[in-house]
Amino acid sequence: GAVVSQHPSRVICKSGTSVKIECRSLDFQATTMFWYRQFPKQSLMLMATSNEGSKATYEQGVEKDKFLINHASLTLSTLTVTSAHPEDSSFYICSGDLSTGGGTEAFFGQGTRLTVV
């Protein structure tokens, strides 16, 4: 299967600072990547769809000015959590999807455990 590398795996930051999370597709070109957030013992909630060379599409209720997404190349998408607060502490996961219509196989990065103190 395809490989998606996500970095960092863990990060602790102070409240009010910004954190950047990188997601790289290592052996395929990802015109579309997805960012999810997962709170403990809960499901993966889709935050946004990252589109190479264009603006990301955010899900309802997700603040686009707080969660900045950049997809400047076919192999790299970044999520920046700006002015982080303790309630932003969560597990953030990116995925690439090789299908054209969704619903087949998503390849996930390793995830980033963000703790805001």
Next chain:
Amino acid sequence: GQSLEQPSEVTAVEGAIVQINCTYQTSGFYGLSWYQQHDGGAPTFLSYNALDGLEETGRFSSFLSRSDSYGYLLLQELQMKDSASYFCAVGRDDKIIFGKGTRLHILP
């Protein structure tokens, strides 16, 4: 909108068989997928059904009935390492939406 329903927890004995059900309501349905997630890890893909019927991959099988908007994941010969959360997911348009997950507990 879309929704997926699956049991929050299931308990089974090592060596046994367990079935995790999933019902869904969605528009623009492409197929039903299943993912496994161990604590602290990322989800990994298990199976995908686009058409009605049973798909078998080793100890894991997945079933889909489009007319009933229903599917299940069947795990056979359970091993302790199968203790994890299992998510059903549907493809809609160009997105994958996940259910709330089923926590599988395996007793020795």
